[in-house]
Amino acid sequence: MKLTLKIWRQKSPKDKGRFETYKVEASPHMSFLEMLDVLNEELISKKEEPVTFEHDCREGICGTCGLVINGQPHGPNKGTATCQLHMRFYKDGDIIVIEPYRASAFPVLKDLAVDRSAFDRIIQAGGYISVSTGAPQDGNAIPIEKDQAAKSFDAAACIGCGACVAACPNASAMLFVSAKVSHLALLPQGKVEAQRRAQAMVRQMDEEGFGMCSNVTACEVECPKEISVTNIARLNREYLSASLGSEV
Template sequence: MEHYNMNLTLKVWKQKNSQSAGRFETYQVKDVSSEMSFLEMFDVLNEQLIHEGKEPIAFDHDCREGICGTCSMYINGRPHGPWHGTTTCQLHMRAFKDGDTIVVEPWRAKAFPVIKDLMVDRSAFDRIIQAGGYISVNTGVTIDGNAIPVNRDNAEKSFAAAACIGCGACVAACKNSSAMLFLSAKVSHLALLPQGEIERKKRALDMVAQMDKEGFGSCTNTGACEAVCPKEIEITNIARLNREYLSAGLSADK
């Protein structure tokens, strides 16, 4: 595709800290290259703001190659912007054209309070992982990685679920601010493997309990999470989690 430059109007959420109210701020960004990534465009804007003596916009980013799950941004009403299966850092400006107005908001969920501007506190996800996203292994001599046979289909499904980067787009898109796509990916990842068998029941129950404690909503299977997930985590994982929860809850003897 041919390279082009564009002038854009950005409406960006500015919020001083978690206590303050926050509002939209409008910025004009000139000569944006279609080859820039969305975050590079923000870097250019922030440079410009620093030169003008204004405060730059705070946003989360780290690897910038779509695997760390740090970037967020709710762009024109869609988590990670208009491209399917793409994180904000991998979104390129060729998705937009000259004269466009782009509205950028932080993830909105009670469980993800805004820290500043477009940054939200996603430590709730860490606590959900801590509640059960682990396996038990013996210490001592390293065991041969191939010592435990794994069914190939399950290995594929488990790997697909493990692709979840925990960015929180599912929560941002869900009308109930539910974390079920994230949770189901983490539970599926381990429940499908023999290594995950030991904590299998406890994991499903404890992680659901922690998710509720963090203040996420319940899943009503609308499918919005699956549609916006940058890692294309499938909603069938949620049915698997429900199955895990049902069988664990019904068979637990206390």
């Protein structure tokens, strides 16, 4: 299939950036990123600079890839990361607009790659459990209700890709932060530091310059792991009770 791609090119963070149009020939068997690889090989053969985009596992599990394709982070398919989008969903003659995630907290590094270290700093602020890692305990030593464990698992599925921020009209990171807080807050081991964690991570999230949540729910729609906004409600509760009732 012959495709027209309108891709955002930006040499560096300071460069203003612009859209460039390319034509590429792709087979329906290719994945979206393979199609971009084909484009890049053509550009290199013409001694031009290839399009920079982030990727790693190409399996939908690492959270590295992230392109906004025709206005949707990770493209049109539900619960699917960019690397798992295949060209059979497109047809000959299609025009595809490819942009990087847009948020003040995610400055563009080059072309389609953005700096998502803000997420790393949020995790460093409190997204962990402090335990002495000696010999592992017996798995059943600490009882946990099955539904709690299931909710925690669902929240833990978050791969930190940032599509939620990209999708949100306010560039809010609430879905991400709430997934990370929920994942730990629902587990007995996580309850010990729950209040400290909620406050510290929200504080860091605010410092990074993310927007505020208006419950638009575009995040849940675009999330490749289908994380639910019920986690946001949980973070709101955790934060409120921590603010009002924590020791510190």
